[in-house]
Structure formats: C-alpha cells, structure tokens
Amino acid sequence: MSKEKYPAPKPTIELIKLHDMLDEILNNPEIRAQFNWDDASDIRTNMIVIKRTLCWVLNHDEGRWLAENMEAVNKALSERGYNLEHIQ
Numbered sequence: 001m002s003k004e005k006y007p008a009p010k011p012t013i014e015l016i017k018l019h020d021m022l023d024e025i026l027n028n029p030e031i032r033a034q035f036n037w038d039d040a041s042d043i044r045t046n047m048i049v050i051k052r053t054l055c056w057v058l059n060h061d062e063g064r065w066l067a068e069n070m071e072a073v074n075k076a077l078s079e080r081g082y083n084l085e086h087i088q
Contacts, residue, residue, distance in 0.1 A: 012058075019054040022047050 024031050026047060037044050056063030077084060 015054055015057055019051060019058060019060075022051040022054070026051065 025035070026032065026044070035044075052062055052065040055061070056066035074084070
C-alpha cells in the first residue's frame, strides 16, 4: 500500500493493456484453449471480475456490472442505517 494519502492512479495505457490482455485470455478461442480451466475456475472468475472492474474504470459498457453491484451494496447498507459518503 502506498504511503501517500492519495497516490496517483496508474497511467491509462497500463489499465488498457491489462484490460486487453484479460479480454484476449477470456475471449480469444486460440488463447483461451491454452489454459486448463478445470482446476482454475476461481482464477477465471477472478479474471472476469478484474476485467469488468477495469471496464468500469475505462468507462466501457461492461463496467455497468461494478456500478450495479455497488448500487446494491449501498442500498443494503442504507437499509441497515449506514451511509458511506466518504471512505478514508
């Protein structure tokens, strides 16, 4: 973890590179065939979550997944009397 209170974000080009790498691994049949997902389904699931989070950061349509999930989390917290406006 960075010692800076608000560290600078990663350069956009790095985010795009990671997104595109994950997209190829997950969706390109030739590359996907190089992985044995039988023993690594949790890794594949994590890769999907990471890619969708990067989609949110990069304003891709698939980023709605994170936005919708966070809306549901905020609603559940609100129903329990919590209002997280600022996280330190």
